[in-house]
Amino acid sequence: xxxxxxxxxxxxxxxxxxxxxxxxxxxxxxxxxxxxxxxxxxxxxxxxxxxxxxxxxxxxxxxxxxxxxxxxxxxxxxxxxxxxxxxxxxxxxxxxxxxxxxxxxxxxxxxxxxxxxxxxxxxxxxxxxxxxxxxxxxxxxxxxxxxxxxxxxxxxxxxxxxxxxxxxxxxxxxxxxxxxxxxxxxxxxxxxxxxxxxxxxxxxxxxxxxxxxxxxxxxxxxxxxxxxxxxxxxxxxxxxxxxxxxxxxxxxxxxxxxxxxxxxxxxxxxxxxxxxxxxxxxxxxxxxxxxxxxxxxxxxxxxxxxxxxxxxxxxxxxxxxxxxxxxxxxxxxxx
Amino acid sequence: xxxxxxxxxxxxxxxxxxxxxxxxxxxxxxxxxxxxxxxxxxxxxxxxxxxxxxxxxxxxxxxxxxxxxxxxxxxxxxxxxxxxxxxxxxxxxxxxxxxxxxxxxxxxxxxxxxxxxxxxxxxxxxxxxxxxxxxxxxxxxxxxxxxxxxxxxxxxxxxxxxxxxxxxxxxxxxxxxxxxxxxxxxxxxxxxxxxxxxxxxxxxxxxxxxxxxxxxxxxxxxxxxxxxxxxxxxxxxxxxxxxxxxxxxxxxxxxxxxxxxxxxxxxxxxxxxxxxxxxxxxxxxxxxxxx
Numbered sequence: 001x002x003x004x005x006x007x008x009x010x011x012x013x014x015x016x017x018x019x020x021x022x023x024x025x026x027x028x029x030x031x032x033x034x035x036x037x038x039x040x041x042x043x044x045x046x047x048x049x050x051x052x053x054x055x056x057x058x059x060x061x062x063x064x065x066x067x068x069x070x071x072x073x074x075x076x077x078x079x080x081x082x083x084x085x086x087x088x089x090x091x092x093x094x095x096x097x098x099x100x101x102x103x104x105x106x107x108x109x110x111x112x113x114x115x116x117x118x119x120x121x122x123x124x125x126x127x128x129x130x131x132x133x134x135x136x137x138x139x140x141x142x143x144x145x146x147x148x149x150x151x152x153x154x155x156x157x158x159x160x161x162x163x164x165x166x167x168x169x170x171x172x173x174x175x176x177x178x179x180x181x182x183x184x185x186x187x188x189x190x191x192x193x194x195x196x197x198x199x200x201x202x203x204x205x206x207x208x209x210x211x212x213x214x215x216x217x218x219x220x221x222x223x224x225x226x227x228x229x230x231x232x233x234x235x236x237x238x239x240x241x242x243x244x245x246x247x248x249x250x251x252x253x254x255x256x257x258x259x260x261x262x263x264x265x266x267x268x269x270x271x272x273x274x275x276x277x278x279x280x281x282x283x284x285x286x287x288x289x290x291x292x293x294x295x296x297x298x299x300x301x302x303x304x305x306x307x308x309x310x311x312x313x314x315x316x317x318x319x320x321x322x323x324x325x326x327x328x329x330x331x332x333x334x335x
Numbered sequence: 336x337x338x339x340x341x342x343x344x345x346x347x348x349x350x351x352x353x354x355x356x357x358x359x360x361x362x363x364x365x366x367x368x369x370x371x372x373x374x375x376x377x378x379x380x381x382x383x384x385x386x387x388x389x390x391x392x393x394x395x396x397x398x399x400x401x402x403x404x405x406x407x408x409x410x411x412x413x414x415x416x417x418x419x420x421x422x423x424x425x426x427x428x429x430x431x432x433x434x435x436x437x438x439x440x441x442x443x444x445x446x447x448x449x450x451x452x453x454x455x456x457x458x459x460x461x462x463x464x465x466x467x468x469x470x471x472x473x474x475x476x477x478x479x480x481x482x483x484x485x486x487x488x489x490x491x492x493x494x495x496x497x498x499x500x501x502x503x504x505x506x507x508x509x510x511x512x513x514x515x516x517x518x519x520x521x522x523x524x525x526x527x528x529x530x531x532x533x534x535x536x537x538x539x540x541x542x543x544x545x546x547x548x549x550x551x552x553x554x555x556x557x558x559x560x561x562x563x564x565x566x567x568x569x570x571x572x573x574x575x576x577x578x579x580x581x582x583x584x585x586x587x588x589x590x591x592x593x594x595x596x597x598x599x600x601x602x603x604x605x606x607x608x609x610x611x612x613x614x615x616x617x618x619x620x621x622x623x624x625x626x
Contacts, residue, residue: 081623117366125358
């Protein structure tokens with residue numbers, strides 16, 4: 001499964017030469033095997049990463065700052081050479097097949113980078129000129145369409161240095177959308193945007209995904225991942241902790257029973273009797289781990305004991321709960 | 336396995352590299368910094384011309400002889416065309432190479448500094464192609480900068496001094512048209528003299544992620560080399576310093592032209608371009624882009 005067996009001019013043959021992994025190569029738009037990056041200082045940034053991003057998914061890539069997300073993305077984009085292991089994007093090995101793969105990939109890496117002395121439109125024209133597959137004949141039309149898509153048409157002639165952070169972010173997104181893409185790699189795409197802008201970006205991501213584009217989205221906002229992603233992976237300290245469909249990941253953490261009542265003291269006593277573990281009371285809310293038995297009986301027991309119940313139910317576990325359960329730590333910067 | 340084979344949407348036109356080059360040229364020459372550098376270069380002949388004019392107003396042309404100041408300065412009062420040669424001789428040791436050092440040093444490091452390098456590379460511009468585009472753009476700047484000095488000098492010379500047939504260093508007379516031709520040739524040779532430094536600057540630019548550091552290093556190297564070239568005890572290494580034969584362009588004003596040093600200069604520039612061009616390529620094509 002090393003590059004040595006693959007030959008670039010005939011990608012299909014190259015895949016066949018990969019032996020046991022050949023059948024799997026098509027499964028993932030992104031597929032890494034034991035991908036490792038050790039920087040020259042000896043720091044291990046990414047450690048044996050096995051990542052598979054299914055085609056058509058909106059894939060959330062989670063992890064605290066310094067967990068190796070950006071290094072992984074840079075390796076996938078051919079900017080950094082892996083120390084060992086392999087990375088395949090759209091079925092081709094990276095960074096060797098950059099020329100064939102990258103025209104199909106739109107990327108926003110570690111925030112936008114712009115030429116401040118050029119207008120927004122001229123920035124996009126320049127990036128488009130750097131793409132060998134971009135047709136110069138349709139360049140202006142495509143640039144205008146991309147600007148329109150991110151809502152920057154009115155500011156297109158302004159110098160980029162006069163843009164706000166949110167506008168720069170939008171322009172960076174526009175650069176990723178200059179051509180129809182098979183894969184979008186978006187590193188913190190809602191950074192610097194106001195809530196309305198965030199909603200717009202989420203809507204855009206959903207729209208792109210419904211057109212069949214695979215979206216690889218890194219974020220530190222668990223909430224955001226939960227809202228738009230179908231799949232997710234969690235990294236910590238250079239290692240992959242878990243990956244899979246978001247529904248399964250969240251299911252991994254159990255929900256909590258929540259009872260809203262003015263009679264908290266009595267409620268705590270009854271719930272403990274009914275086998276609810278880890279009961280805590282906070283003002284008029286009593287929460288605990290749901291017991292095995294039917295919750296209807298728990299509710300009946302509360303009412304029988306004269307506890308006035310305003311609300312009763314199980315709160316679904318969030319991805320954040322899942323994350324804390326998985327890593328045993330908060331969402332902080334890795335030390 | 337349906338993903339791998341269907342990657343090609345549109346075969347890149349063989350001419351797309353020129354699209355990238357055009358974008359690079361437009362981007363470089365639209366920058367305020369580039370225009371400011373060219374403005375400074377255009378001002379040098381004006382200063383020299385006006386100074387010579389004021390100095391010789393009393394009707395005593397070049398009383399101190401040709402020893403003080405740059406080459407040809409004594410002949411300017413007789414023929415404005417000599418201001419072109421004087422201005423090039425005055426700017427070649429420092430102003431011109433400094434401007435080239437700024438542009439070359441910033442070529443890759445400046446893009447890395449602003450983060451735009453990663454987006455050009457994922458576009459994907461291709462590392463070799465981007466480096467070549469940068470080098471060609473820097474050489475284009477060498478040519479434009481030299482022509483700016485020459486044209487500004489010609490305009491000032493024509494305005495302040497008489498024009499006409501001129502006398503070569505060898506004492507023969509050549510026509511004004513012939514003189515113009517030689518001025519153009521000299522400008523081209525001066526531009527070519529800067530290509531070695533351009534390659535050196537580009538190499539420095541691939542080593543760091545700071546545009547300012549790359550510019551400062553390149554200009555620092557230029558000054559160091561210029562000083563080393565002045566120390567007699569170092570005569571053994573001096574023929575290998577990129578600036579050693581720079582002023583050989585004056586030999587084009589001999590009749591017949593004395594080619595030895597001119598050829599040595601061009602060979603030396605080609606050597607520097609080859610060595611540091613390769614080093615820049617080796618460095619840039621294997622570099623981890625972390626900026």
